[in-house]
Amino acid sequence: MVGRFFRFFFSLLLALCFVALALIATFGLRWSRNLPDYRALDSLTLGSVTQVYARDGTTLGTLAPKIGETSVSRTLVSLDNISPYMTAALISNEDRHFFEHYGLDPNGIARQFRRLSQNENVQGGSTLTNQLVKNTLLADYQNARTAERKVKEWLLSVQVERSFTKQEILQDYLNIIYWGDGGPVELYGIYSAAQAYFGKTPKQLDLAESIYLTTLIPGPGLYYPNYTRQRPLMKALLDRMVEDKWVTQAQADAAWREKLQPRGWQVRYDDAGSIVKATLVDRKQTYLRAVTTSRAPHFMQQVQQELIARFGRDKIYGSGGLRVYTTLDPKAQSAVEAASRSAKVPPGTTLAAVISDPYTGDVLGMVGQKLVGSKPPADWNNAAQGQRQIGSSIKPLLYTTALSTGITQLDRYDDTPISFPCPSCAGGKYEPKDFEGEMTNRAMSLREALDRSLNLPTVRLADKIGLPTFFDKLKELNIPPNDGTGLAAALGAVETTPVKMAAAYAPFANGGIYHPPRYVTRVLTARGELLYDSDRETTQPHRIWTPQVAYLGLNMIEGVVDDLGTRQGGFSEPARIPGWAVGGKTGTSTGPKDLWFVGVNPYYAGAVWIGKQQGGNMATNIYSGVWAPPVWHDMMVPLLQGKPVRDFAQPPGIVFQPHPDSGPYTKVKVALLDPAFKNAANVTPDPTPQLPQYSEATLPAADTSGVIVNLDSQTQKLATEFTPPGRIVQRRVSLQELPSFAPDPNPQPLTEQTADPATVKAMGTGNGTTDGIPNAPKN
Secondary structure (H helix, E strand, O other): HHHHHHHHHHHHHHHHHHHHHHHHHHHHHHHHHOOOOHHHHHHHHOOOOOEEEOOOOOOOEEEOOOEEEEEEEOOHHHHHHHHHHHHHHHHHHOOOOOOOEEEEEEEEHHHHHHHOOOOOOOOOOOOOHHHHHHHOOOHOOOOOOOOHHHHHHHHHHHHHHHHHHHHHHHHHHHHOOOOEOOOOEEEEEEHHHHHHHHOOHHHHHHHHHHHHHHHOOHHHHHHHHOHHHHHHHHHHHHHHHHHHHOOOHHHHHHHHHOOOOOOOOEEEEEEOOOEEEEOOOOOOHHHHHHOOOOHHHHHHHHHHHHHHHOOOHHHHHHOEEEEEOOOOOOHHHHHHHHHHHHHOOOOOOOOEEEEEEOOOOOOEEEOOOEEEEOOOOOOOOOOOOOOOEEEHHHHHHHHHHHHHHOOOOEEEEEEOOEEEEEEOOHHHHOOOOOOHHHOOOEEEEEEEHHHHHOEEEEEEEEHHHHHHHHHHHHHHHOOOOOOOHHHHHHHOOOOOHHHHHHHHHHHHOOOOOEOEEEEEEEEEEEEOOEEEEHHOOOOOOOEEEOOOHHHHHHHHHHHHHOOOOHOOOOOHHOOOOOOOOOOOEEEEEEOOEEEEEEEEOOEEEEEEEEOOOOOOOOOOOOHHHHHHHHHHHHHHHHHHHOOOOOOOOOOOOOOEEEEEOOOOHHOOOOEEEEEOOOOOOHOOOOOOOOOOOOOOOOOOOOOOOEEEEEOOOOOOOOOOOOOOOOHEEEEEEEOOOOOHHHHOOOOOOOOOOOOOOOHHHOOOOOOOOOOOOOOOOOO
């Protein structure tokens, strides 16, 4: 009877084993068919930090990727750049048999099955390889505790162990592990952890610091609640490292007695290493200043947007990140920030300010909010994102358009009431008024009309030259009016940003050339491969005015600053800089809602906007001249200090004539076209006047050889017949570099002698420039 029972029992057990094996085989086979490619670890896209540099090569900050809505700080490092204490502590704490198993730890798996049989939570038992696979190849499962994920994790771990060395697995793990909630960013990887908690590189970590970081891995939240709760974990890990013979007892004792100070904590110890007192100093201002950047945050936003548009997020944050060299001048940025902090603005308002190089379009400094002390500014960037009505700051663009048609500064227009038919206006008429009813009821020169910013002569001028002519010019300057805008556009019923206004005024200073605003000059991969060089851009600046017409317009806006003081009816006197030529114009929108000053000097262009963040009217007695010009003045003065004093370049064909009016105009001389200089308004003359050079800048030697080629923006290789049209971009490259862009992995060398002339002709020709130094900042 007993024998029969045992036979039945073992038969049943055998049958159950066969059924279990069949189920495992069935599901295992199904799951194994849908495994991710383990070889993806070879080129794994970890969210890596992109390093950003200012124009002088100094570090500006980092661009961190996001997981969901949270930024991630991660910089990839190689194993030989990580402290051996860190790797030893990690192995002792997370996977003591790491160098003995092949991806699966039998002891750990047995512990998991035992906990399952006892209805306990399954935890522990994962190898470093398991964790690497879970956090990369199986990241889409979001740590789900399912049999399918676990089986896939085991299968992939075995494949990874067969294909990668232990050192490669350990290196990848240290670069992907999560190390804590950092407020504005999440910390991933040993580099971010070492920087955040101790302000060190991974290679500089000592034993005590390595122990601390390792005990954070299972529970990064331990950082905040109580440092004393972490000490027993650190002591246990030190004992384990001694037991595993990673360190000696003497080394462990010395590490225990080290007076460790994780960032954000103030800790007092006794001589034996016990904690006397531990205080989290300021949770809001703890360790992340080492990882994130508050330097020029609004400029950094624009850099990030430009990079994403050009390369896509994967290229920016993947494969070790990028090195990005920008146009920002630290001195200009400091000047803008200082002016913003000291600026007096109407109650309830904020501001935006920008400084650019009128000869290149480079944005040199930017603030998008009124700065208050060391408090971080709000995210919204009024300098580049805020579309605001520009008011009378548009008038110099209208007046210069009129000068290009043959009208002169001395032509006279009436400052008297006028009415235009307007079906969409109240009463069917458009009847503009001067600011605060300051109508003079007389005729005056255009010079005086602009000096006083009078609306009635301005509208008459716009009507004379025709709105299509004016609107076409505004489109060329990248500030097009909205559809349906009529004569009110001549008075500033056009919306744009301070960045674009600075670019629109730059042609006054540079001889009539429009340069689109530029933030990035060079982009390289972490390995030093050149992805982008602004010198190779095929989109060129374009001429807006001839040098003669640009100079006439410049002469008018210099008059706006210099001809009339505030008591005489001028608005821009506060922008004057003794000893320097300055031209500019205020702008005040209806309400008033917006206050502006846009101006140029021989080195810089700049714009200032002041208004309410949410929009809306300010007090009725507020006008731009009191508020915006002083901010512009204060941000320009520090930049001009130490520079050689110079004037704007005067082109040929200009003569000066005394203004015929008396009073404040007795000594004013007006620039006019020399009658002998025929058709000066309609010719394309000689090059732009000589550009001022920055003392910190270096310019590469020109290379006159080169071709314009079609590249695939995704692969950065030559486009083929299979490249989607939307991915094709044109770039100028030298013939010597052309082979490196070939899609063929083994291209034949191509030189001027061996190149197929038909091929070169088909690709186009051009004058490329390169300095041949892929890892040098471009100034």
